[in-house]
Amino acid sequence: MDKAENPIEQLESYDGELPIIATNRNQWFGGKARDQGRLDTLFAASRFDDVAYVDIELETARAKEWILEEFRENDVRLIISHHDFETTPDEDVLTAIIDQCAGYGDIAKVAVYPKDLSDTLTLLDVLREATEAGIDAAGIAMGEIGSHTRAIGHVYGSKLGYAPLLDDDSEYAPGQIPLGKLRALVESTRIAGTNLERIEAVEDDVTVPSELTLPN
Amino acid sequence: MDKAENPIEQLESYDGELPIIATNRNQWFGGKARDQGRLDTLFAASRFDDVAYVDIELETARAKEWILEEFRENDVRLIISHHDFETTPDEDVLTAIIDQCAGYGDIAKVAVYPKDLSDTLTLLDVLREATEAGIDAAGIAMGEIGSHTRAIGHVYGSKLGYAPLLDDDSEYAPGQIPLGKLRALVESTRIAGTNLERIEAVEDDVTVPSELTLPN
Numbered sequence: 037m038d039k040a041e042n043p044i045e046q047l048e049s050y051d052g053e054l055p056i057i058a059t060n061r062n063q064w065f066g067g068k069a070r071d072q073g074r075l076d077t078l079f080a081a082s083r084f085d086d087v088a089y090v091d092i093e094l095e096t097a098r099a100k101e102w103i104l105e106e107f108r109e110n111d112v113r114l115i116i117s118h119h120d121f122e123t124t125p126d127e128d129v130l131t132a133i134i135d136q137c138a139g140y141g142d143i144a145k146v147a148v149y150p151k152d153l154s155d156t157l158t159l160l161d162v163l164r165e166a167t168e169a170g171i172d173a174a175g176i177a178m179g180e181i182g183s184h185t186r187a188i189g190h191v192y193g194s195k196l197g198y199a200p201l202l203d204d205d206s207e208y209a210p211g212q213i214p215l216g217k218l219r220a221l222v223e224s225t226r227i228a229g230t231n232l233e234r235i236e237a238v239e240d241d242v243t244v245p246s247e248l249t250l251p252n
Numbered sequence: 253m254d255k256a257e258n259p260i261e262q263l264e265s266y267d268g269e270l271p272i273i274a275t276n277r278n279q280w281f282g283g284k285a286r287d288q289g290r291l292d293t294l295f296a297a298s299r300f301d302d303v304a305y306v307d308i309e310l311e312t313a314r315a316k317e318w319i320l321e322e323f324r325e326n327d328v329r330l331i332i333s334h335h336d337f338e339t340t341p342d343e344d345v346l347t348a349i350i351d352q353c354a355g356y357g358d359i360a361k362v363a364v365y366p367k368d369l370s371d372t373l374t375l376l377d378v379l380r381e382a383t384e385a386g387i388d389a390a391g392i393a394m395g396e397i398g399s400h401t402r403a404i405g406h407v408y409g410s411k412l413g414y415a416p417l418l419d420d421d422s423e424y425a426p427g428q429i430p431l432g433k434l435r436a437l438v439e440s441t442r443i444a445g446t447n448l449e450r451i452e453a454v455e456d457d458v459t460v461p462s463e464l465t466l467p468n
Contacts, residue, residue: 187404
């Protein structure tokens with residue numbers, strides 16, 4: 037919402053088929069929202085039927101735990117997220133972060149910045165362990181060398197993928213993979229016979245309808 | 253060669269553009285060749301100009317080190333391989349195996365069978381470390397849950413990909429990805445700006461010419 041013009045007005049006139057994940061970041065979390073009124077605006081968004089999930093930063097959830105119940109009363113599920121734009125925490129730290137996110141919300145999401153390929157393996161291993169522990173986790177290693185984690189994170193249990201809708205180079209950050217390509221990558225690397233029950237539960241809410249026309 | 257009919261005759265009449273990796277496995281390495289004459293036949297194959305690489309098992313190289321120089325005199329490069337069809341060795345053991353393979357040949361290749369996703373991460377981490385140590389390594393985690401390592405092994409330094417040529421389900425084992433799809437996956441996950449010097453050196457020998465007509 038912090039990068040959209042009049043996001044509440046846009047939600048009012050929204051007649052698409054896709055359910056929406058609402059986010060309103062301030063500068064500390066890579067966004068542009070002012071602190072003043074930030075959560076009120078996000079709360080207003082959560083009242084719309086089309087908003088199925090709200091993404092709230094772990095730091096926000098921790099500082100203002102009381103708002104979480106209020107969001108839930110608007111019939112949204114909660115993604116609790118942690119972003120590290122400069123490094124990848126050590127494996128035990130990242131595991132603790134995911135545990136905390138899972139304690140506050142329905143999906144624990146982490147996005148980290150890998151300095152090398154050992155960091156991308158740390159992210160995948162943490163996703164694997166969280167999934168084994170029964171947590172609905174999602175994770176991304178940002179940047180160029182983390183790009184492949186967007187494609188195969190699902191193998192290690194990641195429950196959400198993020199992709200720009202348009203196949204337009206100027207519109208996405210290093211490592212991001214446009215939706216049409218990401219979908220092909222996920223489908224090609226999906227493990228037959230995996231228990232998809234939990235993934236399907238999420239998909240009911242947020243998957244892209246097959247009739248959506250994709251560029252490319 | 254162990255699964256081909258009259259492989260030497262086929263090499264004699266071969267007029268394709270693709271350079272060939274010759275292999276002749278006995279049952280211990282997943283093949284059908286009898287021990288009697290196995291290496292002689294492989295040696296005969298290595299005399300053909302179209303045969304650019306010979307794949308020799310680590311166990312064979314270790315037991316009969318003297319043959320390696322003889323193969324080299326036929327102007328082929330050596331892939332020294334180790335296969336484990338039942339498990340994935342611990343990380344330090346797998347690293348030692350790759351080091352040994354690299355000591356005997358030009359490319360160290362390991363194929364392991366993962367029992368879970370921690371094994372696939374072990375394989376990727378070993379490839380990463382070998383690559384950092386300056387070894388030309390290649391690796392695969394076999395089976396269904398290892399399938400994605402075929403697609404993204406290159407990110408961690410793997411120098412060879414293996415794919416069935418035909419897009420025919422009956423023709424390939426669990427986890428194998430047909431060539432057309434594998435190429436798309438590799439291209440989609442290739443890291444821009446990676447130093448491709450070593451990959452290109454291998455590609456000069458074994459890459460698939462772009463004019464090859466691929467199914468699908």
